[in-house]
Amino acid sequence: MSIDSYIHAALPGSPGSPLFFLFHGTGGDERQLVSLGRELLPSAAIVSPRGDVSEFGAARFFRRTGEGVYDMDDLALRTKKMAAFIRAHRNVTKPSAVIGLGYSNGANILASVVFAEPELFDAAVLMHPLIPFQPEIDGDLAGKRVLITAGRHDPICPPNLTSRLEAYLRAAAADVTVEWHEGGHEIRPNEIEAAKRFFSAYAARTGA
Template sequence: MTQSSYHYRAHEAEPGQPLLIVFHGTGGDENQFFGYGRQLLPDAGIVAPRGDVSEHGALRFFRRTGEGVYDMDDLRARTAAMARFVEDRIEQARPSRIIGLGYSNGANILASVILSRPELFDDAVLMHPLIPWQPEPNAGLAGRRMLITAGRNDPICPPSTTQLLADYLVGQKADVELFWHSGGHEIPQGEIAAVGRFIGDGS
């Protein structure tokens, strides 16, 4: 799978500017976080790929067999494809900094890419991720800046699983910030503000 295998929306920037790659949630598309990305980093390049898996008409980045039950073979294949897509975009943009931002299913594909190819991203925002397996030790995660945002009453992403992911990343010596809100799978204003602070602190 090559770069052209994904439909995507992009805003090009001059070489040397940051590159922000945004990943939508289930049922979203390349427009879901594109405008938000432009607001976060107006001078950055923005790339928003569209998930190429349809689940009853809802776009996703990989298949699953049930809520929280992933098709791991499909996830591995699509993680490798997405990593190549990201690599191609980095080569074209020649950015100063590479930031990933994903929500829900988009956070999951972003996390999976980072676990397999940590050198591709300097910073990452994982909004309501669900990684229902124990990743292997990964020295390449050391020093990577990561923000995880989550709801303490999220019925889709159990808080205990979110905490396990954060603990794993800390154990790999990543620079991890964890933001909780009192709600569920929605994105409240406080979460948006936390993302903005994190992105701004890395500039």
């Protein structure tokens, strides 16, 4: 799989910096999270792919048959493709660390890649993920850093499923932090601040 297997935005980073993958939500594109990525890790090299599945014209990373009902065969295929894309960029960049951040559908594909190939990422931020299935983790999540952010009144990602995902990850020995707000599916300032704290060690490492 090549580094160009997805349409994507790419921004260079400082020497020795992390490689930062960003995954947009349904209906977004490769530019949706770039400014946030730069805010969180100014020195990182950024790669932000555009989902290659169209749902009535809205870009997504995998198919679904209804709200919260995933086409699991398609998810498996898209996860394999995304993992290969990430690996190709890792091999070219040879970064100090590989970090991922995804929102909504982007958080879901990021989580699926982490489950399938935990070694690809050093840390991941999952903003409003919805994982309505029991993950099968193929590898070792011990010590992997994961931040989950969520709304207590999110109509798309119910809080009980967020808590269940947290429990899955903790049971797999991941280092999990959860940041809640009292709203819905929107990203709120406390989530951004939590992500900044989460990434602070990587920012310090590169002098950002």
